[in-house]
Amino acid sequence: MEQTVRTTCAYCGVGCGISATPTGPRSVVIKGDEAHPANGGRLCSKGTHLGETMGLTGRLLHPMIGAKRASWDKALDLVAKRFKETIDRYGADSVAFYVSGQLMTEDYYVANKFMKGFIGSANIDTNSRLCMSSAVAGHNRAFGEDIVPATYGDLEEADLIVLVGSNTAWCHPIVYQRIQAARAVRGTKLVVIDPRRTETCEGADLHLAVKPGTDVALMNGLLAWCDAEGTTDLDWLADHVNAPEGFWEHIRTGHDLWTTAATCDVEPALLKQFFELFAATPRTVTLFSQGINQSIRGTDQVNAIINVHLATGRIGKPGAAPFSITGQPNAMGGREVGGLASTLAAHMDFAPENVARVGRFWAAPTMATKPGLKAVDLFRAIHEGRIKALWIMATNPAVSLPDAGRVREALESIPFLVVSDIMADTDSSTYAHVRLPAAGWGEKDGTVTNSDRTVSRQRPFLALPGEVKPDWWIVKEVARRMGWRNAFAYDRPADIWREHARLTAYQNDGQRVLNLRVQATIGNDAYDAMQPFRWGDRPFADGRFPTPDGKARLVLTKQMDIQAPLKTWPMTLNTGRYRDQWHTMSRTGLSPKLARHREEPLVEIHPADAAALGIIDRDLARVHTAQGNSIFRVSVSGAQRPGEIFTPIHWTDQMSSGGRTGLLPRPLVDPHSGQPGFKSTPASVERV
Numbered sequence: 091m092e093q094t095v096r097t098t099c100a101y102c103g104v105g106c107g108i109s110a111t112p113t114g115p116r117s118v119v120i121k122g123d124e125a126h127p128a129n130g131g132r133l134c135s136k137g138t139h140l141g142e143t144m145g146l147t148g149r150l151l152h153p154m155i156g157a158k159r160a161s162w163d164k165a166l167d168l169v170a171k172r173f174k175e176t177i178d179r180y181g182a183d184s185v186a187f188y189v190s191g192q193l194m195t196e197d198y199y200v201a202n203k204f205m206k207g208f209i210g211s212a213n214i215d216t217n218s219r220l221c222m223s224s225a226v227a228g229h230n231r232a233f234g235e236d237i238v239p240a241t242y243g244d245l246e247e248a249d250l251i252v253l254v255g256s257n258t259a260w261c262h263p264i265v266y267q268r269i270q271a272a273r274a275v276r277g278t279k280l281v282v283i284d285p286r287r288t289e290t291c292e293g294a295d296l297h298l299a300v301k302p303g304t305d306v307a308l309m310n311g312l313l314a315w316c317d318a319e320g321t322t323d324l325d326w327l328a329d330h331v332n333a334p335e336g337f338w339e340h341i342r343t344g345h346d347l348w349t350t351a352a353t354c355d356v357e358p359a360l361l362k363q364f365f366e367l368f369a370a371t372p373r374t375v376t377l378f379s380q381g382i383n384q385s386i387r388g389t390d391q392v393n394a395i396i397n398v399h400l401a402t403g404r405i406g407k408p409g410a411a412p413f414s415i416t417g418q419p420n421a422m423g424g425r426e427v428g429g430l431a432s433t434l435a436a437h438m439d440f441a442p443e444n445v446a447r448v449g450r451f452w453a454a455p456t457m458a459t460k461p462g463l464k465a466v467d468l469f470r471a472i473h474e475g476r477i478k479a480l481w482i483m484a485t486n487p488a489v490s491l492p493d494a495g496r497v498r499e500a501l502e503s504i505p506f507l508v509v510s511d512i513m514a515d516t517d518s519s520t521y522a523h524v525r526l527p528a529a530g531w532g533e534k535d536g537t538v539t540n541s542d543r544t545v546s547r548q549r550p551f552l553a554l555p556g557e558v559k560p561d562w563w564i565v566k567e568v569a570r571r572m573g574w575r576n577a578f579a580y581d582r583p584a585d586i587w588r589e590h591a592r593l594t595a596y597q598n599d600g601q602r603v604l605n606l607r608v609q610a611t612i613g614n615d616a617y618d619a620m621q622p623f624r625w626g627d628r629p630f631a632d633g634r635f636p637t638p639d640g641k642a643r644l645v646l647t648k649q650m651d652i653q654a655p656l657k658t659w660p661m662t663l664n665t666g667r668y669r670d671q672w673h674t675m676s677r678t679g680l681s682p683k684l685a686r687h688r689e690e691p692l693v694e695i696h697p698a699d700a701a702a703l704g705i706i707d708r709d710l711a712r713v714h715t716a717q718g719n720s721i722f723r724v725s726v727s728g729a730q731r732p733g734e735i736f737t738p739i740h741w742t743d744q745m746s747s748g749g750r751t752g753l754l755p756r757p758l759v760d761p762h763s764g765q766p767g768f769k770s771t772p773a774s775v776e777r778v
């Protein structure tokens with residue numbers, strides 16, 4: 091393996107292409123792939139330093155039963171036996187998988203087929219639930235299907251880009267670089283809507299530091315402005331969009347500029363500037379991310395954004411679309427195979443005809459007939475003893491789920507826990523009865539889909555170390571041991587890819603079928619050589635949507651009353667990422683260069699709040715919420731709004747006794763998507 095291998099970055103949903111040239115058994119030179127459409131050779135700091143993360147320190151290299159090394163046969167036999175016994179005794183819904191946007195599409199497909207078609211439960215959810223499930227629910231409500239109607243190329247064809255709830259400069263750096271490059275060429279205007287003044291705001295024409303959780307009011311106010319100014323496209327609306335009864339009366343009442351400015355706590359003059367700019371710019375992309383999705387009103391916030399685009403006809407055209415960008419490298423591939431507990435393959439839901447269609451295709455003995463438990467509910471069910479066996483793949487819920495202390499209690503109490511992971515000891519695998527060593531980046535072989543629907547190959551350039559195996563292989567071996575040998579007779583990822591494409595095309599007259607049929611018969615060599623591609627053309631370019639009458643739907647959204655500060659919890663806690671770290675740092679934590687950006691977890695607090703609490707910069711402070719508390723180093727920062735604090739999500743018990751953000755948020759979720767609200771937890775701060 092000494093030749094340069096074209097693969098895809100391990101980290102975020104930008105999905106940058108990488109050229110990897112191995113220089114030894116575990117060393118590699120990393121460069122951006124100039125031919126990849128997502129990045130054209132650019133890489134951010136995380137991608138650039140991937141080569142520093144190839145070592146085997148901390149890797150899980152052999153199957154383990156308890157603290158003892160075991161053979162693969164013994165470990166897989168035990169997993170199959172315990173899952174079968176549990177299902178026989180308590181039923182299919184007594185077991186669950188919790189998977190990850192780090193998996194390849196092929197891994198995701200096999201795990202979903204196993205659980206939904208053969209075990210007969212839909213209790214398979216993914217950490218992508220924490221990332222973009224509100225966008226999925228919003229797309230389904232508006233378009234009738236989970237379709238992202240934009241590409242990165244639209245950013246280069248827009249005259250205005252609105253970033254809502256997204257620190258793009260840190261969290262999707264190459265997208266931000268593309269935006270800045272487009273601005274230099276085209277003069278594109280940039281508006282950032284974010285309660286924090288982040289690095290993304292530094293390059294913007296306008297920053298609206300809105301009060302957290304007021305995005306519905308803001309977008310409804312914008313729509314009211316467009317309606318009053320005649321920017322709404324009445325012909326387009328009549329032909330292509332349905333509005334629910336009372337929609338326009340609702341928008342025209344209480345959404346004037348001054349009321350909206352007061353609700354959002356921004357200067358009316360700044361708000362007017364934004365509204366005028368939006369109304370005057372047909373080529374507008376509104377890009378949104380976790381600041382919108384990670385809210386107990388996330389789906390309404392997504393739909394409030396989509397409403398504005400539908401009503402002004404800014405969709406299905408170059409440079410005009412609402413654009414949800416995902417956090418993880420393969421959240422979108424997971425969506426395509428039905429990786430959420432609430433979906434079936436090919437973006438289908440659990441309507442009886444869809445269940446029957448997928449069941450026919452798989453020749454499934456026991457199809458799940460209803461959605462399964464979503465992440466937060468799943469771990470609540472474990473805590474309550476309703477789930478008896480759990481398999482966690484490539485994720486660390488003891489750190490990343492809200493109310494992580496309770497998640498730990500759940501993992502400690504479950505009768506049988508399997509964790510497949512690249513790392514030997516994680517906060518979650520501490521509780522595992524069986525640990526299975528999984529392939530990591532550079533060893534994996536499969537496909538991923540990025541935020542703009544580009545499918546790319548992740549190719550291996552390192553030998554599998556120790557007894558490590560790919561996730562798809564581990565899952566199929568358990569399925570075969572449970573009696574389904576023929577249905578899981580895969581020898582290579584290409585076998586799974588072809589089946590995924592065949593299922594998506596099966597009894598499907600959608601626009602993507604021609605492309606699907608090509609992929610369904612692709613040869614092994616052609617799969618290996620696959621170039622980045624999208625399944626279909628620009629969605630909705632013909633003005634038709636995948637609803638029964640072909641029309642999109644406006645959704646009536648109301649701003650929820652913002653909770654006044656409570657005496658016990660006078661602050662609002664917001665959480666998010668650092669530029670140079672990823673998730674729980676199992677990979678980025680290996681890079682000394684990346685660690686230099688932020689050496690420890692900080693709580694950022696406004697100077698006035700710090701002064702009132704007697705706290706100065708670099709002090710230690712304890713952040714309390716109703717769920718728990720943790721200590722952070724203080725950063726006094728005018729980038730915060732008064733009354734609001736910010737902490738990073740990355741640190742775990744394995745690396746620090748403090749900085750545990752996961753202990754703090756409430757396990758409250760959006761009613762449509764089940765996505766937890768990580769962005770506005772009532773909190774208090776005290777100097778330590």
Ligand code: SF4
Nearest residue numbers: 099101102106134137
């Ligand atoms: Fe990797 Fe995302 Fe950085 Fe691209 S922007 S190099 S995909 S982390």
